[in-house]
Amino acid sequence: MSVPVQPGRASPPTDRVVQILDFLASRPTERYGVSELARRVGLSKPTCLGIVTSLTEAGYLVRDPADKTYRLGPSLITLGHRAQESMRVSPAARDHLRRLSARYGATAALSAVVDDRITLLDLVAPTGARPGVEVGQSYPFAPPVGLMFVLWDDEAEQDWLRRQPTIPLRTDTERLKRVVASCRADGYLVERQTPGGRRLYALMAGMPTELPDELRALLGELVSDIGERVYLREESSGRRKHDISVISAPVFDHYQRQVMVTSMHIGKALTDNEISERARAVVAAADAVTAQLGGMRPRDPA
Structure with a gap:
């Protein structure tokens, strides 16, 4: 069937990125500003801002310039298709x-x-x-x-x-x-x-x-x-x-x-x-x- 993956060392910075993506993925029709997003996922505002900025530059999030809120981006569609192909x-x-x-x-x-x-x-x-x-x-x-x-x-x-x-x-x-x-x-x-x-x-x-x-x-x-x-x-x-x-x-x-x-x-x-x-x-x-x-x-x- 499948081969279990051996556990390795966790990466807290990566966990924070996953935390934000998982939160937004569970609410695909909603948008959040940095302050609210940081509060909802339990991160500091500077840390959250750094993560969403990088994710937005990569296309994994989209930032609304009018109200400065974030939602899931188009690059995730490509990732999803690639994951299904794999x-x-x-x-x-x-x-x-x-x-x-x-x-x-x-x-x-x-x-x-x-x-x-x-x-x-x-x-x-x-x-x-x-x-x-x-x-x-x-x-x-x-x-x-x-x-x-x-x-x-x-x-x-x-x-x-x-x-x-x-x-x-x-x-x-x-x-x-x-x-x-x-x-x-x-x-x-x-x-x-x-x-x-x-x-x-x-x-x-x-x-x-x-x-x-x-x-x-x-x-x-x-x-x-x-x-x-x-x-x-x-x-x-x-x-x-x-x-x-x-x-x-x-x-x-x-x-x-x-x-x-x-x-x-x-x-x-x-x-x-x-x-x-x-x-x-x-x-x-x-x-x-x-x-x-x-x-x-x-x-x-x-």
């Missing part, structure tokens, strides 16, 4: 997400494990929708979060299961085996929507893997089994709808290794046939991104 997210991949989103009126996304964190690489939402997540947002890659990234690789699955869980868990080994076998046969993962599941990702966005004990206990009340939120068609009576959260399918590279996940966020009740139809569309989008990377699906064992 993650192998091309405009063609976004086209697949856009078609998937338009067809079902749902949010489509592409994500990957980057430095031991699940990171949202690209996202397309229907016009006017508020998906609740944004590109660049990340989550701890540890049970129970991240099953969709290890289902198609036995070694990756075992490595993931050996990680320190983000919350107290019990594991129904037999059910997990059924989940893995079913998802590999179908080529996709369908997660059911539960009140706990809806809150889980909202709570964990941006959180470190090592969570405070109090938060771990709270999350443990929401989700306590790795496979409990997985929908399996063979377990369905076929007579009712199911509240579905997300449908995901893997993207592979030319070594037949899973490198990304294509997902469609559902957030409503669907019949078995509706689930299957959307799942096939998600798989088709994932396969298209795989082909674009020059990748291929793992061969079935003989």
